[in-house]
Amino acid sequence: MSGEHKDAHHHDHSHLTEEDRIGTAFFLNAGFAIVELVGGFSVGSVAILSDAVHDLGDSVSLGLAWFLQRFSRKGKDLRFTYGYKRFSLLSALVNAIVLVSGSLFVLARAVPKFFSPEAPHVTGMFLLALFGVAVNAFAAFRLWKGSSINARVAAWHLLEDVLGWAAVLFVSVVLKFRPWYILDPLLSVLVSFFILWNVVKNLRYVLEIFLQGTPEGVCLNDIEAILLQIPGVISVHDLHVWSLDGERTVLTAHLVTGSDASPEEIEMAKNEARQRLSEKGIGHATLEMERKGEYCGMGAGHDCMAN
Ligand SMILES: [Zn+2]
């Protein structure tokens, strides 16, 4: 906390660390999710149960983020040579498991209600929705004033939650005057599909990182062109780029210099390459330097997975 005061540009004087904030958000979210679960069951509304699953997913993300902060602070060691930041990817997987199983559970309850609609406890539904809109709108408003990008993203997310609750509120008002009980399972199915659609989107992103795909926003041809512009470099091969955790990019490549390049020229080319790559946001480059004609075994046509 004392560190915050050394930074003159830090306008937040709430004396809370990032970890404290995530912890508080976790307890609020988890508490609210439990209220929703109990409330959804007792008023007999599957739409509220869908919102509960959504908030349960948020709680799991926050809880794991909170827990994993401890790990991610640890530096590299002999077991995990890149450090522990990559553990944060696990939270996305656990989150997906919770959201998918929760959504399937709710869908299994919602779908039969299309064929035999039941009246939920409309007044209870209305009051719970009013509470949901108020709590989420208040939280979103508070975060909105935060200056960090994380706070903004979280605020947008809460706005999404507000919309979900506003829809429940709307349905409860309609049900007060019209017996269109099918609206409750209908909203539930819509929210569930929205949740599952987001799971697929997030999983694709995380799996691409796990599978060492070329990171979004990195064009391999551009990288190769940048390396080829370096004085002394005549060709590039075995170029690999992947992301550690969605933020840090790692690269390995072989750079070929002329057959008569001096050790100094090779060193200059290597340092220039590292410099230009770090300007492109690639902070961790491992470069193998070789002279033209030197045997390397990983030239054109080599199968990187063969050995
Ligand atoms: Zn290194």
Ligand SMILES: [Zn+2]
């Ligand atoms: Zn090579």
Ligand SMILES: [Zn+2]
């Ligand atoms: Zn390779």
